[in-house]
Amino acid sequence: MMSSLFTSGVKLVMLPLLLWAITHHVAMQEWPLAVQALFALLLVIPMGPLIYRLAYQPLAEASTLVLLIVSVGVHFAMTGLGLVMFGAEGARTTAFSDARFELGALSMSGQSLVVMAVSILLIAFLYLYFERSLAGKALRATAVNRLGAQLVGIGTTQAGRTAFTLAAAIGALCGVLIAPMTTVYYDGGFLIGLKGFVGAIVGGLVSYPLAAAGALLVGLLESYSSFWASAYKEVIVFTLIIPVLLWRSFTAGTHDEEDEA
Template identity: 70%
Template structure:
């Protein structure tokens, strides 16, 4: 391996590591707020990439149908909750109107926009906005249907439900997109020559977007009221409830941010590699390795760990391409051993 090949591999590793970093941050966010190890995070990568690919092919994205279906399911669950609580029935008309606007009108509007424009050649910015509008609301809908009813359950039960949601979303992905893979148009065809190494415009987009989002998340959690509420919920759920912070709303917001980061990661990586309906799981799993390095609590360590995963994968693909996945996932073993020996063990309280 000469210096030019090492530089090319480093570029690939940093680019993929930036995507893994976004997913790792989303996983840490969801776990710290809701205690859910969000295994379906990768499915939002696939949904985002394949939805954008269908829009670019001027086809109607089936995720635009899934969105109002999930919204209607959430509406029915919330309406059933109103029926079960007699003290809320006198406010039922106002509450039902609010539920309808939240769970029905928005998704139906997004569906109508997608149905109206899917056969036209939209600008790239419009394609990205429509993709995010379709995929991101699926996150809080999934939380409302699958996780909010068992929010106080044990971590093990939440993990089992997360696995079930993962398999359900993979099956829906196969049903909606089929087994064919897709690749989207790059944001930019330009390239930058640096020290004899050509850096693609898409790689620059990926790295720059990751840096901007990481900085935005830092300022969001450090400066905004809702960000501080999420931090408070992650530190002490009971204490957050006692001071008036709604943990259910915090969970929905965490899943919304996670879905947004997942969909955006899919949009960024789709021009670089072919994405299939189940490709997101492996990508999300590598982000999970980075999150584990951060102990599922530290955002900077999770981002650094994801960058390490990307570089390790890139150089492993050169030296031992057949074993690159094994090498990457083996990294988790010494990390877990070190954390097991370095931290005390706390038994989870019985719920």
């Protein structure tokens, strides 16, 4: 028992502190940008399973409403910690590529091409992971029916830990990629995440290419809204979800549980 507690303490406390100390030391050096990005990923990714272990694993069997309330609490806690650690001032990082490409009236930076290339690779990776690997299929089964997954021998705790690790890895990688393109604030991830959720809803939450197309639609709508009505661009973007949900509610097939009785 004591050995298990000690091992958990090392994983949850000592490892993050060690990574922070290494990253803090490296930040003082003139290391290549790729190495600094790698250490940033190594520091952030372990926070995913750590948050799951502290906030979600004890409440894994709770209702969706309880988990939603916990998520709101975790968000405010992480936002507060971000304000204390990084301050209210925004920050930008150096771009991975300073190249610029001209195609007629279209001007595109090398960093934008890096973002698109990484996005395509992530889409391909996630498709292969969830459609071809046993671990990905187990994770999907847990998301659909946790009790059913447990009955067939799937480790739901491991699935939750894997889900949060993937989320932390993708979130950290996205932060590293967009930081050279826009000023990043301690609370900026919430709004970006909401817009990404709108894009995923437009894509139907069933396909990564469709979700990417939905995200492009949201980005184009926001960009054009900046010219038409810049004060209402956020409202216009989030209003997009209403007709999409209405259309899906009218086209989706109905399912009556009483007919099965």
